[in-house]
Amino acid sequence: MIKILIVDDSSSLRMVIENYLKIMLPNAKYYQSSNGVEAEEVLQEAYLVGEPITLVFLDWMMPKLDGNSFLENLRGVKHFTENPCIVMLTAETYPKQINSVMKHKVFAYVTKPFSFDDLREVVKRVPGVGGEISNMTPESFVKKVV
């Protein structure tokens, strides 16, 4: 089973991201964390019980432990050097920041604001996940531009 962890300090935005993803991947199991420390706990517990997280959507600016520091910690651990697949989803837009974080084997960098299609394009490319994407068109997220 695909297991997806959404890490963002905004609980509402975690819901937005999860709602988008649930349309694409209705059978995946979803976890949420509000900062890097909580995310480390979720990842370590999932690894310990033999059900590792497949994909992480990671914000940058968060209290306690930010996304960049979280990545440094994570990729420094032997069994997390390659997995899970990390997608940065953040409002940080400076090229220098993007380049620095990509060194931590980040699969994709998506800047906020993001659309349903932005996420779908990334998820489609994630190995072992992209093939599972549903073709369902999200009525509730069809652009209602007035």
Next chain:
Amino acid sequence: MSIEVVNQSHYILIKLSGDLNDDPDVVTVGVYFNKMKEETGLKHVIVHCGDCNAFSSGIIRELAAIFKIVKSLNGGLRLVGANKTILDFLKNQGIDRILVNKLSLRGALVDFGLAKEKDFDVNFINPFLNATKKVFKVQCFMEIKPTKPFLKKHTDPLLLGDVSGIISINSETFTGTLAISINEPIFVKIASNMLGESVEKIEEKYVDLVGELSNMILGQAKIELLALGYSIQSALPSCVWGKDHKIKHFGGGQCIVLPFETESGILYSEIMTNSDAIEGNKKKVS
């Protein structure tokens, strides 16, 4: 490696590029500087390192000699755009408090007193206009139409909506706050659109959406602001809500309000300067 020393009227600009590790040519930095100083009498030096990969002990010796000279003239020396490798090197050498790096050229000029910290820059308006429109269109599925901006008196602490997202704007040359303020009908509309479910009123569990919107707007505006010489630091947003909620703007700087028309009413993007913080950020050049 290449070294270029340029007379910029009020300061000497030394542009370094490439890898300075063990390069014998570094001694020419001091030679070029001395020649330029004799010709111009300038006492401020900016060392642009944006295209430089690493520093060596040799370049540090040269910069130390230049620093000594400009200090004796009551001038200053600043690095601009040094990368992490260079900053770590300076830290390990124990000279990072002396060879100070600035994120932008303007930041260095402000330190020298050659540029003013801006109370309000009208060039701020367009980046925030464009960013606000983009964020509401992409994230909230809502087209918004900008109307005429206006200045709000600093004695008027009232934000104009029912819920506001606030985030600080910190750069070396500008300190202030961005606030996005919206009424309940707009909140209901955007929360419903973003979440894909019906939201009927302002609820505490959803209000952080507005903080996130302010964060996204600043993130998008930062791209355009960087081109104008403002390197904005990252910050965490916060939210306030309730009818007639108030915010005290510390410092009492100027506040420009950018109103936007939506089908559910007017939303406001406010940019406030924090004059006290600007004063507090002034640093003595050494």
